[in-house]
Amino acid sequence: MEDRHFINYSNIFLNMKVSEDTICDLGIPEHCLLYVYSGQVDFREDNHSIIVSAGECAFIRKGHRIKMTKYSDKNTQVYQSILLNFPRKFLLEYYRHQGKDKFPETARRSKTSILKIPSRPDVTSLFESIFPYFSSSDTPDKEWLDMKLKEGLYVVLKSNANVYASLFDFTxxxxxxxxxxxxxxxxxxxxxxxxxxxxxxxxxxxxxxxxxxxxLTPQKWIIRRRLETAHELIAKQHYKVSEAMMNVGFKNLSHFSRIYKEAYGLAPSAGR
Known part of the structure; x- marks a missing residue:
């Protein structure tokens, strides 16, 4: 009977198994980076084999199925890997903050779905910093997890500039x-x-x-949706007017007060 152990920290996963070799056929819903901590993984794509050993990792492109065989370490009989998922929302945020001009126009989408990344100091330091949390009672906070996802994204982009065309393809x-x-x-x-x-x-x-x-037009829909949320925050959650306004994306208090009164018949301060 195979013994599997999974731990999930918000798009960062640990997979540990103590068993014989395991063959998987998996769909890949999100771009991801898989690091082998102990043991070995053999990916199969178009009759080609891509082997990722301990200390190495591989970027796996979303939207297809892969076959992989997991091999336990010969000495410890343990397979351990760490998986970083790059969800679409995370990639959109990164793209928006970086700006389109920061991305190479010459990047071209690779025909292969798997990019092997050999052992490097930045790879090792990233995953060595993550691994201790899987045997600790402490839970990493969201800011730390987001930082690790960005480090993982850096590892991928540094390895091959063409990956930009896959990661940030929003067509x-x-x-x-x-x-x-x-x-x-x-x-x-x-x-x-x-x-x-x-x-x-x-x-x-x-x-x-x-x-x-x-x-509604997109612009009018956005204004109405912001007003609805601001009204909820002010009337029911007792936010300060300035806090509610900023939380939903308004920048100008007089403009916000005017359109709020037009929508609800009273000033935002009265709504509290």
Missing amino acids: EPWKIDLMGFMEENYMYDLSMEELATYTGRSLTGFKNDFRKVSE
Whole structure:
């Protein structure tokens, strides 16, 4: 009977098994970076074998299935690996903060789905800093976990500039639900062009698709959604007006007060 042990810290996973060799056929829903701590992994792609040994890692592109065989360490009979998932929202945030001009225009999407990354000091230091948490009663905080995901992203991008074309491809293959994206991002200052890009559409396609799901223009929908949340924060959660305004993305207090009064018939301060 195989003994598996998984620990999940918000997109950072530890997989440990004490067993015979294991063959897996897995779908890959998110881009990820897998580091082998002990044992070995043999990936199969188009009849080619990519072996990742202890101290090495591999970037695995999303949107396909892979076959992999996990081998336990010959001495300890233990296989251990750490997996970093790069969710779409994390990549969008990174892309937005870095700016499009920071990414190489010459990057081209690789035909292979797996990029092996040999042992390097930055690889070793990243995963050696993560591993102790899996045997500790302490739980890492979100800021620390986000920092480790960014370090992992740095490891991947440093290894091959062409990976930019896969990680930050927000075009049609990544086309996502409009209203789901808007609900998660209405508080940010995003232009119409950015909203279109992040949802995998042209500007015209974004506007046309938005008309199918809302009677409002995107700009008016964002203002109304911000007002709804601000009203909730002020009236029910007793936020200060300035705090509520900033939380939902408004920057100008007089403008916020005016449109709030137009929507709810009273000043924001009275709403408390």
